Amino acid sequence: MSINYISEILPSLLNGTKLTLSLFFWTLIGSLPLGILVSIGLTSKFKPLQWILNFYVWLMRGTPLLLQLIFVFYGLPIIGVVFQRYEAALFAFILNYAAYFAEIFRGGFQSINYGQYEGARVLRLSYFQTLRKIIIPQVVKIVIPSIGNEVINLVKDSSLVYVIGLGDLLRAGNVATSRDVTLVPLLMVGVIYLILVGICTYLLKKVEQRYAYYK
Amino acid sequence: MLEIKNLKKSFDGRQILNGVDLTVEDGQILCIVGPSGAGKTTLLRCITGLEAADSGEFLIDGQPFDPKGMEASDAVMGVVFQDFNLFPHLSVLENITLAPQLVLKEAKAAAEQRGLDLLDQLGLEDKGGLYPYQLSGGQKQRVAIARALAMKPKILCYDEPTSALDPQLRDEVATLLLKLKAQGMTQLVVTHDMDFAEKIADKLLKVTALDQKG
Numbered sequence: 210m211s212i213n214y215i216s217e218i219l220p221s222l223l224n225g226t227k228l229t230l231s232l233f234f235w236t237l238i239g240s241l242p243l244g245i246l247v248s249i250g251l252t253s254k255f256k257p258l259q260w261i262l263n264f265y266v267w268l269m270r271g272t273p274l275l276l277q278l279i280f281v282f283y284g285l286p287i288i289g290v291v292f293q294r295y296e297a298a299l300f301a302f303i304l305n306y307a308a309y310f311a312e313i314f315r316g317g318f319q320s321i322n323y324g325q326y327e328g329a330r331v332l333r334l335s336y337f338q339t340l341r342k343i344i345i346p347q348v349v350k351i352v353i354p355s356i357g358n359e360v361i362n363l364v365k366d367s368s369l370v371y372v373i374g375l376g377d378l379l380r381a382g383n384v385a386t387s388r389d390v391t392l393v394p395l396l397m398v399g400v401i402y403l404i405l406v407g408i409c410t411y412l413l414k415k416v417e418q419r420y421a422y423y424k
Numbered sequence: 425m426l427e428i429k430n431l432k433k434s435f436d437g438r439q440i441l442n443g444v445d446l447t448v449e450d451g452q453i454l455c456i457v458g459p460s461g462a463g464k465t466t467l468l469r470c471i472t473g474l475e476a477a478d479s480g481e482f483l484i485d486g487q488p489f490d491p492k493g494m495e496a497s498d499a500v501m502g503v504v505f506q507d508f509n510l511f512p513h514l515s516v517l518e519n520i521t522l523a524p525q526l527v528l529k530e531a532k533a534a535a536e537q538r539g540l541d542l543l544d545q546l547g548l549e550d551k552g553g554l555y556p557y558q559l560s561g562g563q564k565q566r567v568a569i570a571r572a573l574a575m576k577p578k579i580l581c582y583d584e585p586t587s588a589l590d591p592q593l594r595d596e597v598a599t600l601l602l603k604l605k606a607q608g609m610t611q612l613v614v615t616h617d618m619d620f621a622e623k624i625a626d627k628l629l630k631v632t633a634l635d636q637k638g
């Protein structure tokens with residue numbers, strides 16, 4: 210495993226890492242707020258909304274993400290909805306992860322004592338003020354560990370985009386491996402994933418610590 | 425003056441309150457007493473708008489008001505819950521100043537100054553930076569009182585203010601409520617503790633269970 214070879218293929222791997230990271234960030238930025246909204250809708254008293262959202266969550270969690278990617282990129286054009294490869298991936302990932310996040314947030318919302326809503330109510334906070342200032346900050350603290358799990362899954366799930374022909378980190382390693390007939394690129398891919406997950410784990414710890422100031 | 429006439433409330437067809445009347449004069453303390461399950465908490469929750477009454481008339485200073493629609497009106501009722509319902513993620517001072525800033529649109533500095541004054545008054549002058557989990561039960565209750573007072577209510581309501589506390593603290597609570605009374609606060613206190621009620625009440629209202637037939 211020569212240093213030369215490593216430095217030769219590293220740029221292409223880092224190029225793939227760029228796509229992996231951008232998919233990772235934009236998925237989180239889209240799916241976390243969407244997940245919160247869906248979880249609020251799941252607990253709404255308006256039944257039709259509940260049914261629709263339950264169906265959505267069932268669909269997203271009940272089928273493989275790989276399948277969803279294929280449907281978004283190859284299936285939706287049949288009904289006239291055409292995405293570029295990257296947008297298709299982002300669309301599928303955001304919808305999929307929002308469903309998982311919604312279920313996690315729903316559990317978080319349910320664990321908040323009803324007295325917190327009443328406490329806010331008699332102080333005449335509006336429903337949205339109550340959510341924003343009282344409920345969501347407490348929910349966030351509760352859900353951080355479960356969200357963290359999903360975030361780490363997302364780093365690795367992003368490799369599924371090979372199926373619609375996107376060049377992410379894993380694909381870059383695969384290309385080099387089959388071209389040069391050596392496992393070294395895949396070994397490096399593994400190391401890069403480990404580093405990414407290590408950074409995520411560290412950041413999640415930091416967030417957890419930020420919320421440790423109260424019990 | 426708070427007047428309530430012919431308040432009725434049932435749960436799932438079971439009548440809990442059947443035509444309750446009550447009057448509280450300004451600056452007085454009304455104690456609502458009665459056995460467990462009689463409907464004291466339900467009565468308080470109807471008055472404070474946490475529960476919708478089936479029917480009844482609500483008047484404050486002779487003017488009708490809707491307890492359920494209090495968002496729109498001036499602060500009328502403050503509530504001190506049995507288990508306080510403090511916000512665990514906010515410091516004591518933030519618990520007190522949040523609503524005045526969000527609802528009464530007070531400036532942060534003014535709200536904090538008033539919050540500190542209230543803490544002073546309630547003997548919590550050095551507790552503003554603590555979080556609820558760091559407080560004793562009695563301290564939590566006083567924070568809950570300060571939080572309610574910060575909204576400048578006309579009437580302050582308590583549900584069982586002595587039940588979550590050590591028995592020795594009962595007299596302290598009585599002293600505190602009488603001190604607030606001396607400052608002119610109108611108070612409505614639900615309790616099943618007769619000694620406590622007799623110590624503080626200007627007037628007693630007995631609530632009896634309706635459906636204990638036979």
Ligand SMILES: Nc1ncnc2c1ncn2[C@@H]1O[C@H](COP(=O)(O)OP(=O)(O)OP(=O)(O)O)[C@@H](O)[C@H]1O
Binds near residue numbers: 459466
């Ligand atoms: N949300 C509700 N749904 C149905 N029944 C209820 C509800 N809240 C209270 N009740 C019933 O109303 C009756 C009165 O309850 P309430 O809590 O007002 O009694 P209380 O006088 O405060 O008793 P305690 O001294 O034990 O606190 C009880 O029989 C209770 O089961």
Ligand SMILES: [Mg+2]
Binds near residue numbers: 464465466
């Ligand atoms: Mg009660």
